[in-house]
Amino acid sequence: MTDVVILGLGYVGLPLAQEAVRAGASVCGYDVNEAIVASLNACRSHVDDLADSDIAEMRAGGFTATTDEAHIASAATAVICVPTPLSEDGGPDLAAVKAATRTIARNLRPGMLVILESTTYPGTTDEVVRPLLESSGLRAGVDFHLAFSPERIDPGNEKFGPRNTPKVVGGHSAACADRAVEFYGRFVDTVVRTKGTREAEMAKLLENTYRHVNIALVNEMARFCNQLGIDLWDVIRAASSKPFGFQAFYPGPGVGGHCIPIDPNYLSHNVRSKLGYPFRFVELAQEINATMPEYVARRAQDILNDSGLAVSGSSILLLGVTYKPDIADQRESPAVPLARLLQGQGAKLSYHDPYVEHWNCFDGGVPRVDDLSSAIAEADLVILVQSHGVYDADRLAGQARRFFDTRGVTKGPDVYRL
Known part of the structure; x- marks a missing residue:
């Protein structure tokens, strides 16, 4: 029996696997990319935060990578850490999430815990992942456990990593949440429980929407401060001296990465498609930053x-x-x-x-x-x-x-x- 199989061995899945191995868990990494699997098994890293020596340490601790989905059936927990890029209509492309979920469904066993970590819109765990898993004939909250826990990996951050960054967890049921909290509690210092999966999904989007909007604010200020002959950097330095009520954000040539330029659009798209009106803050911020x-x-x-x-x-x-x-x-x-x-x-x-x-x-x-x-x-x-x-x-x-x-x-x- 394997403690956990992690589906998707990129910037999210691999650091998670590292912490689980360090905590003494038996970990199997599953990926459809044969080159990545071969590289990891040869102790070569393909992500910034882990060196080849880190992969070698993981391998010595029992970690193995595979393209064989049969290994999923022997795991107590399966965690989905696949990418969710923007689709052409501005919403999340869930193709990789659906493929990973179907793979788990083919190997789902009674009592297994399934966790989605991939960032997406509120409702995905219940409306997309759960039906695909239940196509196996097993029922979420009865025969197997289901939860959502948003990834919070910040590549290059030397102060906060998977262990000391609080882990948000929302379960399909109270018992599902209990299992997920117990799982993460083995190798994460603080686990924060939400009322359900939708709250956990929304928490991640709120975090990055907050940053997205405030970066847009200073980006727009940078434009008119330049025209007014005002040094915005000095303005931010002075404002930052206030010990309460202010958090510094800084302008730049644009917003990059896998979160801030993308995640708020999931929420904006979801609001438009389900409620029929725009999320104006996000759409304006996107216009400014873009x-x-x-x-x-x-x-x-x-x-x-x-x-x-x-x-x-x-x-x-x-x-x-x-x-x-x-x-x-x-x-x-x-x-x-x-x-x-x-x-x-x-x-x-x-x-x-x-x-x-x-x-x-x-x-x-x-x-x-x-x-x-x-x-x-x-x-x-x-x-x-x-x-x-x-x-x-x-x-x-x-x-x-x-x-x-x-x-x-x-x-x-x-x-x-x-």
């Missing part, structure tokens, strides 16, 4: 124009192309639409990123520079898109003809800031 790369491109054009240069034919170096600092993850990175906009205007683009060897953001890709100092000195404009820790922004700005800081990390006077 147009930030265009705003940065216009600012770049203005900076070059002030020196009598056109974007067309000018050499522009982009520093940092990942969606957040100090990781290699490029999902929904605002550097991609920014590069496409500048390339469309005829700019001679190049990039540097210590975590990205090849950047194919459009056909032909963007050439990578190896000699950073020379590239900065030669570029007509350097744009800091992502502030990786290895970048000494003030020093780099001092080497550049023109330096556009979209992250507010420079202090010198001869720098253009967002």
Whole structure:
């Protein structure tokens, strides 16, 4: 008997497997990607937060990865950690969730606990996952246990990981919740119980909608503060001195990653489709955040124009192309639409990123520079898109003809800031 099988071995499933193994659980990882399974079994990691040595430690603790769904039948708990990207109509694409659920249904046993961790709209666990599982002939809350527990993985976060980030859990029934709380309690410090699965599903969306809306607020402020000659970064620093009633959010060239640009749209789509009216805060925030790369491109054009240069034919170096600092993850990175906009205007683009060897953001890709100092000195404009820790922004700005800081990390006077 295996304690847990985790379906989906990416940024969510693999750290979860690591914590379970460390707690002494027997863990099997299931994935349909044969290359990922082979790599993990050979002790090679494909995610930022886990090194090859971490995978080797997991393997020594009994972890194994497989593409054979028969292993699911021998597990006490099955956790679904597959991706839910946006579909063409703006809602979540549940194809991977449905496929994983059908796989579990074919191997479901009485007494098994099934948990969905993939982010989605409220009602998915009960309206989509439960019927597929019950096609096995077993009933949720009677023959097997069913729960939802939203993933809260923050790639690259050195302070909070799966163990010390509180785990929200909502069960199909009280008994289902009890089983899920007991399961996570083995390797998570704090488990927070909700009234049901819908509350747990909504909690995740509220978290990221809160961030989405507040980032949009400062992004819009960045636009008019620039026109008014106000240093927004200094404004935020001053406002942050208040010990209550304020939380700092910062503007940037756009919002990236697998959560903030995507998750609030699940909720907006759900409200429109079920209730028939818009979630206006989310839709406005999406509009503002989605147009930030265009705003940065216009600012770049203005900076070059002030020196009598056109974007067309000018050499522009982009520093940092990942969606957040100090990781290699490029999902929904605002550097991609920014590069496409500048390339469309005829700019001679190049990039540097210590975590990205090849950047194919459009056909032909963007050439990578190896000699950073020379590239900065030669570029007509350097744009800091992502502030990786290895970048000494003030020093780099001092080497550049023109330096556009979209992250507010420079202090010198001869720098253009967002």
